[in-house]
Amino acid sequence: MSDQITKLPDDFFFGAAMSGPQTEGMWQGMGKLENMWDLWSNTDIRAFYNRVGSYAGNDMGARYAEDFKMLHELGLSSVRTSFQWSRLLDANGKLNREGADFYHKMLAAAKEAGIELFVNLYHFDMPAYLFRRGGWENREVVEAYATYARTAFEEFGQEVTYWFTFNEPIVEPEQRYEHANWYPFIHDYARARNVQYGISLAHALAVDAFRTLQASGAVRADAKIGLINCFTPPYTRENPTPADLEAVRMTDGIHNRWWLDLVTKGALPTDVIETLAQRGVTLPVRAGDEAILARGVVDWLGFNYYQPVRVQAPAADTDEFGNPCFADPYKWPEAVMNESRGWEIYPRGIYDFAMKMTRDYPQLEWFVSENGIGIEEHNAARDANGCIQDASYRVPFVRDHLRWVARAIDEGAKCRGYHYWGVIDCWSWNNAYKNRYGFIEVNLQDNYNRHLKESAEWLRKVATTHVID
Ligand code: FCB
Secondary structure (H helix, E strand, O other): OHHHOOEOOOOOEEEEEOOHHHHOOOOOHHHOOOEHHHHHHHHOHHHOHHHOOOOOOOOHHHHHHHHHHHHHHOOOOEEEEEOOHHHHEOOOOOEOHHHHHHHHHHHHHHHHOOOEEEEEOOOOOOEHHHHHOOHHHOHHHHHHHHHHHHHHHHHHOOOOOEEEEEEOOOHHHHHHHHOOOOOOOOOOHHHHHHHHHHHHHHHHHHHHHHHHHHHHOOOOOOOEEEEEEEOOOEEOOOOOOHHHHHHHHHHHHHHHHHHHHHHHHOOOOHHHHHHHHHOOOOOOOOOOHHHHHHHHOOOEEEEEOOOOEEEEOOOOOEOOOOOEOOOEEOOOOOOOEEOOOOEEOOOHHHHHHHHHHHHHOOOOOEEEEEOOOOEEHHHOEEOOOOOEEOHHHHHHHHHHHHHHHHHHHHOOOOEEEEEEEOOEOOOOHHHOOOEEOOOEEEEHHHOOEEEEOOOHHHHHHHHHHOEOO
16 A cells, blocks of 8 residues: 555655764863763763764764765755753853864855755753763753753854754663663663653753753744654554553553644643552652643654664562553564564554644654664675665655655645664664764775765665655
């Protein structure tokens, strides 16, 4: 069915998603402070694949001008990256002029290359000194983020049109505080939700600052603000029990509806908050918070899509750490996996979630802000000329997702564009350079030089013709 629509609208945009901490490098350059990734790299470099820590990014800090030109030649018109809080502000929370000048130059180079630079303010990269003060659990840090956002809007308000407060605000609560995958490796469900709540307030405070500065003229009149999350369409087994459906409700509630309600209604979903309270998870709500959250309504949304989530009723009410359990993973027998990353490939999920947004949040405009496939480097074949032969897996992945997007648009979804994650290979947290997402290779053995992969020509064709073939 999905292959019936193979053309995207003429004004649909194509671009590349990336982030400051994964690309810039120069981790101590221009007065940059230590961030969470530098802290973890400095604490235990063995935690990173091949011991490649946060330090180098993909050398984009030195190469952004050529990178933007290359992306433009591929037919892309926009790029999303992030400012690093640890580069833009100093340890007193004041503008770091050197860091600001770096971003001014990057914005100018993007413009020169014909690329619209979308700016996100936070991509899992809190300055380490603020983490030591309690991170998102401390209201002063939430306030410090609002100051950072305000400073960025004031400094770049005439240069940037598309702003985002956070990338994937669900990820730090889960990876750092719930599943203990990332430094500081905590297994505490309640703390994870407190962190999630702190981030929600920080988001709303930033939107509020944006609106105030836009009204005063400091931010361009045509500027927009949004939030980006990795939404996961939730599924359960066939013929589900009420308990399976309950597991879906809470998973969807924490991962998806929490953010969708925040950015469209300026409030958190009450059914989710009530269920949390019944299970002893209370949020650190203070008088006045409701009014703060009410400011969190955005102009549009970014939908990062990699995989669905499949759940069933939990076997036990609590886990081995005493945390409440709302769902167990459900292994769908038909799942197709990207074995390199351990993520399910399910292109239809992008359509299902698009239609959910169209139905439940009909006013909301959005774009696909990340989508991509990372394959382990040693599996990537090179031809005689050294060109990476990736078309057999990268082209079908992107094509199938785009076709489902085209169908959703045809059925009324307000999807305006598509950004592929990591068009240029980049550093991926503790996986470092294990999995390669790019249409453009970054060769670590060759001084980070860039080389087009086999699939690059396909991307150029689709991005310039809007025909998904
Ligand atoms: C997403 C992150 C992004 C990148 C991709 C592969 O969850 O937003 O930074 O690491 O995964």
